[in-house]
Amino acid sequence: xxxxxxxxxxxxxxxxxxxxxxxxxxxxxxxxxxxxxxxxxxxxxxxxxxxxxxxxxxxxxxxxxxxxxxxxxxxxxxxxxxxxxxxxxxxxxxxxxxxxxxxxxxxxxxxxxxxxxxxxxxxxxxxxxxxxxxxxxxxxxxxxxxxxxxxxxxxxxxxxxxxxxxxxxxxxxxxxxxxxxxxxxxxxxxxxxxxxxx
Ligand code: ZN
Numbered sequence: 001x002x003x004x005x006x007x008x009x010x011x012x013x014x015x016x017x018x019x020x021x022x023x024x025x026x027x028x029x030x031x032x033x034x035x036x037x038x039x040x041x042x043x044x045x046x047x048x049x050x051x052x053x054x055x056x057x058x059x060x061x062x063x064x065x066x067x068x069x070x071x072x073x074x075x076x077x078x079x080x081x082x083x084x085x086x087x088x089x090x091x092x093x094x095x096x097x098x099x100x101x102x103x104x105x106x107x108x109x110x111x112x113x114x115x116x117x118x119x120x121x122x123x124x125x126x127x128x129x130x131x132x133x134x135x136x137x138x139x140x141x142x143x144x145x146x147x148x149x150x151x152x153x154x155x156x157x158x159x160x161x162x163x164x165x166x167x168x169x170x171x172x173x174x175x176x177x178x179x180x181x182x183x184x185x186x187x188x189x190x191x192x193x194x195x196x197x198x
Contacts, residue, residue, distance in 0.1 A: 005197040008045035010055050010113045013163060014184035015192030018114060022052075022059045022159040025094045032062065033135055036092035040064045045196050048113045050151045052158030055114050063155040065148075066090035073146045081142030093140075096132035096156055101125035102145075110154060110164040116194065118179050120172045122164050124153050 011017055025032055035058060043051040043064055053062040069078075069086045078086065085091070106126040111119045127145035130152055134140060144152060154164055165173070165180055187193075 006041070006045075008042040008196045008198065009057070010042055010046055010051070010194045011057050012183065012187045012190075012192045012194055013115050013165070013180065014187040015057075015114075017054050017057055017059055018158070018163065019161040020054065020059050021161050022054055022061045024061050028094060028133070028135055028137055032060075032094070035060070036062060036064055036135060040066075040090060040092070043113070045198060046113045046194070049147075050155045051113060052155045054158050054161075061095045061159045062092065063096055063159070064090060064092045065151055065155065067148045067151050070147065076146075079143065082144055082146070082148060085142070085144060085148060092135050093132035094135065096130055096152065096159075098128050098130050098153065098156055099141075100129040102127040106145075106150070108147075108150060110150070112154070112164055113194070114158075115163060115165060115180070115183065118165070118176050118183065120165070120168050120176050122150075122154075122167045122172075123169070124150055124167070128153055130156075 039051050039056045050065040053060040066089050102125045104126045105123050107121050107123045109119045110122045128149050129143045131141040
């Protein structure tokens with residue numbers, strides 16, 4: 001008769017779990033699959049395109065992504081690997097790892113569910129080679145650019161204890177400094193959690 005509202009959570013900047021180097025996932029157990037499912041639900045609840053396990057409070061090398069393909073990137077052309085990635089969205093990636101980065105860089109505004117309402121330009125390699133496992137255990141490996149390549153770098157950064165705010169130019173860092181400090185202060189009195197009930 002009464003349906004309990006589901007509760008979704010994301011940890012916010014200042015939570016120590018976000019600065020830790022996350023542990024590799026060993027065997028892909030049912031618990032890992034359930035964690036990926038809960039992370040996916042939280043990502044959707046907060047309208048994100050990616051979420052790393054530390055943002056969910058679990059210091060494990062697991063990410064979920066649901067990167068939209070823009071008309072612009074579609075028109076610019078995708079490699080077969082990028083196309084297969086977009087066709088597999090949303091996806092969970094276990095132990096994702098950047099294996100090589102391009103020499104050329106790209107700049108784009110980034111945001112983060114753990115850093116709400118703060119956006120700033122981040123310069124990153126334009127393309128990356130990466131490998132990971134799917135929840136089925138199947139290994140995947142390939143190169144990605146565009147928003148997908150950027151999202152992978154952002155999420156894998158979370159697994160190494162970095163936020164996008166650690167990657168800013170001195171000017172951009174100065175610009176968001178006050179807002180970021182207020183966010184961390186606010187987090188201290190809210191257990192570094194954003195909670196949404198639906
Ligand atoms: Zn993030």
